[in-house]
Amino acid sequence: KAGVTQTPRYLIKTRGQQVTLSCSPISGHRSVSWYQQTPGQGLQFLFEYFSETQRNKGNFPGRFSGRQFSNSRSEMNVSTLELGDSALYLCASSLVAGISSGANVLTFGAGSRLTVL
Amino acid sequence: QKEVEQDPGPLSVPEGAIVSLNCTYSNSAFQYFMWYRQYSRKGPELLMYTYSSGNKEDGRFTAQVDKSSKYISLFIRDSQPSDSATYLCASNFNKFYFGSGTKLNVKP
Numbered sequence: 001k002a003g004v005t006q007t008p009r010y011l012i013k014t015r016g017q018q019v020t021l022s023c024s025p026i027s028g029h030r031s032v033s034w035y036q037q038t039p040g041q042g043l044q045f046l047f048e049y050f051s052e053t054q055r056n057k058g059n060f061p062g063r064f065s066g067r068q069f070s071n072s073r074s075e076m077n078v079s080t081l082e083l084g085d086s087a088l089y090l091c092a093s094s095l096v097a098g099i100s101s102g103a104n105v106l107t108f109g110a111g112s113r114l115t116v117l
Numbered sequence: 118q119k120e121v122e123q124d125p126g127p128l129s130v131p132e133g134a135i136v137s138l139n140c141t142y143s144n145s146a147f148q149y150f151m152w153y154r155q156y157s158r159k160g161p162e163l164l165m166y167t168y169s170s171g172n173k174e175d176g177r178f179t180a181q182v183d184k185s186s187k188y189i190s191l192f193i194r195d196s197q198p199s200d201s202a203t204y205l206c207a208s209n210f211n212k213f214y215f216g217s218g219t220k221l222n223v224k225p
Contacts, residue, residue, distance in 0.1 A: 043215045053191075056212045090160050106213055108161045
C-alpha cells in the first residue's frame with residue numbers, strides 16, 4: 001500500500017514568489033491535513049480538508065491556502081513568500097475527519113522542504 | 118494553554134538506558150493517544166497508540182496513559198542508537214493535537 005506522497009521534496013524560492021505543494025494521500029483516505037514544522041515552533045497545524053471542504057484552519061495568514069480535489073489529492077499554496085516561511089511542510093492523511101479512533105490515525109508524508117532566500 | 122504539552126528535551130542517554138518521555142493534556146474528551154517518531158529530515162511515523170487509560174506494550178516500547186492526571190508517557194527499554202529521533206505525542210478530538218516533540222539522543 002503506497003504511503004502519503006508529497007512533491008516536490010525540496011525547493012528553493014525567493015521572497016515575494018509563490019509556491020504550490022502537492023500531496024497524494026493513502027488510497028482510501030479522505031482527510032488531508034497540512035502542517036508546518038520549524039525547529040523553533042515545532043509542528044503547527046495549517047488546515048484540514050475532507051471531501052473537498054476545509055474543516056479546520058490554523059492560525060496562519062491568508063497567504064497560506066489549500067484545496068482538495070475529488071480524488072482526495074490536496075495542494076497548498078503560499079503566496080508572497082517571506083523568509084520566515086522556510087520550513088518543512090508536512091501533509092498527513094487519515095480515513096475520515098473528526099472521528100477519534102485507533103483506526104483513524106494520521107499517516108504523514110516525508111514532507112516538502114521549502115527554503116526562501 | 119496548549120491542548121498537549123510535552124517536555125521539550127533534548128534528552129541524551131547511554132545505550133541500554135530506560136527512556137521516559139512525557140506529555141500532559143488538558144482536554145478531558147481525549148480518548149486516543151498516539152506517539153510518533155520522527156527521524157531527521159523525515160516525516161513523523163506512527164509508533165503506537167493507546168485508548169483511554171492503561172498500558173500498551175510493543176517490543177521495547179510501552180505507552181502509558183493516566184487519564185486521572187491527564188498524563189501520557191512513552192517508555193523505551195534497552196534504548197539503542199537507532200532510537201535517536203524526535204518523539205511527538207498526540208491526541209485527536211475533532212482534529213489532531215500534537216506536543217512540541219522531545220529530541221532523544223542515544224549514545225553508543
